[in-house]
Amino acid sequence: MTIDLNNLKAGGFIKERGKDLFTVRLRVPGGRMAIPRLKKIAEVAEKYGGEFVHLSVRQSIELININFKHFAAVVEELGEASQKVASCGARVRVPVACGGCEYNPNGLVDTQKSALEVDQKLFGAPTGHHKFKVAFAGCPFDCPKSATNDVGFQGAVVPKLDPAACIRCGLCAKNCTPGAIIMGEGSKPLLDPHPCIWCGDCVKVCPTGAWEAKRTGYNVRIGGKWGRNPTVGTLFATLLPQEDVVEFITRVLAWYKDKAEGLGRIRLGDIIIKEGPQPLLEYLREKFPASVVAETIPPQIIDNQIGARR
Amino acid sequence: MTTIDLRGVCCPINFVKAKLALEELTTGDVVEILLDDGEPVKNVPRSLKGEGHKLLGLKETAEGHYLLTVEKGEE
Structure with missing residues (x-):
């Protein structure tokens, strides 16, 4: 019997405990699943898989108990509904995203569009070092926990008031959770920019559109990861325009590939801790001067783990 | 003016009750909706705006509740 090993190149086929059995991780950028694809997945899972599928933490559907002899058939039949297999290993992974802004009333930015774009252009690209995860949150409530990713994007708006x-x-003042807006003299709203988290709640509730978005974009945190030694990514850019997302990640990847050379299996956050955040900040500033912040801090270690960090 | 008392009603039941009460009215009618502080006063106005109603004002009552004035929007 011949097995087409090309299917295995980008990963996504993960060895299980049982003999000959694999988990097949499906590519579901942003967690959005068209109903016809869902039906096809159910059909394929029933035909080749076990009694259930598993919903991964990163929004994938994983087919369980797939015999390696059926890889080609599984790939082909999923392909009938344009369903592809995801990746694993030292590659750019499928981006995670919240529901976005089309139906979700909190969403400020079209995270679904961003996730699809990144998936189309960067999915599976080998990093040479370690896994590389990207997530998109549509607002500062940040359900996808963007700062736990190598690059995490968080939608934001800077509000502006038209007093007329x-x-x-x-x-607006009642809705402003951080208390950045107070009602001043003559019941005129006053915005203190310091506590403002750019969530846009004032814009969303304003009955007349007097509060509007002055600027919209992504706040970008870099260097996060979870796992054995978690770190939280820190702020490298603010209000990055949505159209710059792929180019921004590409530049982070280029820096990562270069700086991690010869260091083995190491995540981006650990490189930033080693180098300090300034070199990456400067490298990004060359291309994105309007968005990159003046200064930042290294990814923050959650230092209460079992096992001392070396 | 009609007052819809939604004190003690949690989200999103308060919004659905407000929505149903507004359905009984005619476009342009103005009502007051009495809401609890906290989540209700944050969520209900936004949701009503999203449904196409016009928010006219918000007043805090002496007891610490909120009185939202709303004009019924187009059907």
Whole structure:
């Protein structure tokens, strides 16, 4: 029997405990699953897999108990509904995203569009070192936990008030969870920019559109990871335009590939801790001067783990 | 003016009750909706705006509840 090993190149076929059995991780960028694809997956899982599928933490559907003899058939039949297999190993993984802004009332940015774009252009690219994860959150509530990724994007708006359109109802101040807006003299809203988290709640609740988005984009945190030694990524850019996302990640990847050379299996965050955040900050600033922040701190170690860090 | 009392009603039941009460009215009618502080006063106005109703004002009552004035929007 011949097995087409090309299917295994990008990963996504993960050895299970049982003899001959593999988990097949499916590519579901941003967790959005068209119903016809879902039906096809159910059909294939029933035909070749075990009694259930597993929903991974990163929004994939994983087919369980697939015999390696059936790889080609599984890939081909999933392909009938344009369903592809995901990756594993030292590659750019399938991006995670929240529901975005089309139906979700909190979403400020089209995270689904970003996740699809990154998936199309960067999925499976070998990093040469370790895995590389990207996530998109549509607002600062950040359900996808963007800062736990190698590069995490968080949608944000900077609000601006048109005083002429304001009816002085006070809904913005009442809705402002961080307390950045207070009602001043003559019931005029006053914004203190310091506590403002750019969530856009004022824009969303404003009855007349007096609060509007002055700037919209992604706040970008870099160097996060979870696992054995978790680190939280730190702020490298603010209000990055949505159209710059792929180029931004590409530049981070280029820096990572270069700096991690010869260091073996090492994540981006650990390289930043080793080099300090300044070199990456400067490298990114050359291309994205309007978005990259003046200074930042290294990825933050969660230092209460079992086993001392070396 | 009609007052819809939604004190003690949690999200999203308060919004659905407000929505059903507004359905009984005619476009342009103005009502007051009495809401609890916290999540209700944050969520209900936004959701009503999303449904196409016009928010006219918000007042805190002496007891610490909120009185939202709403004009019924187009059907």
